[in-house]
Amino acid sequence: MLERTTGRLVVRAVDPSTPALATQWRRLQERGGVGTPFLTWEWFSAFAESPTLGRHCVVLVVDGPGGQTVGVLPLEVGPDPQGLRVVRCAAAADLGADHLDVVAASRDREEVAAAAARYVTRVLRWDMADFEGLLQGGALDRALQRELRWPRCLSLPPEVEQVAVLDLRSEDARQRLARRSARGLKWVRRAGGGFSSVTDPARVGPALETLMDLHNERFGERSVVFSTPERRAFHLTAATRLAEAGMARVDRLSTADDDLALEYVLLHGERAYGYQSAFRPGAGHSPGRTVMCQSILAAAGEGRVEYDFLRGDEDYKADYATGSRPDVRLRALRPTPRAAGWLAGRLGRRLVRTLDRRRPGVTDD
Template sequence: MRAELFTDPSVFVQLADEWDDLLARAVVPSIFLSHRWQSTWWRHFGNGHLLLITVRDEANRLMGLAPLFCSQESPECVSFIGCVDVSDYLDFIVDRSHAEAVYQTLWEFTCSPYMPRWEALNLCNIPAASPTCERLSALAQAAGFASSVTQESVCPVVTLPESWEAYLASLDKKQRHEIRRKLRRAEESAEVHWYVLGQPDEVAAHIESFIELHQKSTAEKRDFWDEKMVAFFRAISRSFAEAGWLKLYFIEFNGERAATFMCFDYRNEILVYNSGYDPERFAWLSPGIVLNAHIIEHAIQLGRRRLDFLRGDEEYKFRFGAMPEPVYRLRIERLSS
């Protein structure tokens, strides 16, 4: 196998037809590694030097991608494209049938003179299912580098059964009662209407409402937004809607929007990406919890097998029956000679 380094963003156009074909064959086929996500992130947040490595076999078929960069602030430190805040899972994109050879080729190239000299690889948000931490740590240590793996966070995940009633039965008695009670209270206290938008024109018309509700939720969420972030969310929501990957949920009480969730529908999973609600209106009716329950029921109706709440150990996720899956950071450093 042979590796090649690309430093010009035009490579995203060059690889457009091959990127997601490789991702479909990958060990970790995450939506955050898709061509749409990676190229959109780089266009809005890429502020340093692109270091994208391709690995091809003897037939010139793409077998691996290392979407890396180093920032202007820390040129000696190499990270994944997308690291860290808005991308919940990141990794190398490796053909699962040739993983060992691809990892070996990537590592050897990363240490070669063809790659700008780095002092540290700081690789965030690696999912538990990925072999990257184990494989790359072993290669690094064998070559005399220092490596460490730390757990960064968890992604609580619900395995979905075949029916809503079976899902409720899987919860403990207290949580099952709470969900039913909040759904009933909302229905008895207001005219409830929840719905999902997914067409590109619909999403473009209503993304500002999502942003507004997200900003209202907490001071931390309000401070999350700047011009770059707004532009990124507008772009990625439209791009994912065009691919059929976006579901924008809203719930209304008495005709007023009370809460919203942005979810991704990808590879038979629903990923609950972000949410917002208006704490000044209808907070006593728990609009976020009520809408979340409807999203789970909708995912079951669609036949999805998992609902991933993504990074964060907020208590409400576990009340919905989620189980934590760890997310790791791998750091490899050159040792002083």
């Protein structure tokens, strides 16, 4: 275990299986230290327990002067396909975790983030830092931007991604959702079905299994999120644990005999998050749109104030959005031989493309 004292705080890197970690994390979570479902213990513990997905996990535990834990930051530190040793937020890549920050009470968040960022840059060993899915303007975003600088590392330009959100307090938005789902809802009711929400933890898993099957049937090799048995197993575990805590459900649009479309929804505080969906092509009337609209209306009916579509450039997200909640990706390279080789290769490929474009008779497609 590596330990570093930063100001009045002590930062430790621990294995996710450390017995006290669950209690410490849950205590912070109960005190409002989590701002997104992707930082809950229910989500992270399912990820960390996966022998393949969580094999590179490490958790930074930040302790105050009296030894009490005031913050945590879950990370992955391991090799990427190009041979670089990369540090990133846990589950932020293919699993699409969004709006990430440190887990800490609001009064401690800035100090915890500063201590964790210093530990990342001055203690951990890595070639590339790739912090994807950070909440732009959050404590960790600001702290890392201060630390990921020369001469410790070479920072790449921040990449901001506008994440579409819908204000559920808007009467116009709710009426639009109702209009757009009216025909589809009428169709399934005539077929003896309707819209319903699966919230029972024992039933969320089977409903999610159906959703994953439909999703993979439609997208095939293009699908990433449910593409392997390990990822499917993770989602089943995470969804069940989140449902037990009232933070996940699967919404269904069904006939009397079959599910036509399903929406996997995460819930946290005043927000609902549309994580993934699936539908049977050619069945019913716009089942995918109908289940999404009804799912959003259900969240509004529960008193949620915002529906977050999460990252992704699908056209429908911009069509329904009333605003955005941006994420940012911060990347940096350490002056190591592996990082230098990666950068040289990248610059070399860019130079070749530039020369090809300038060659007489060559035009861009």
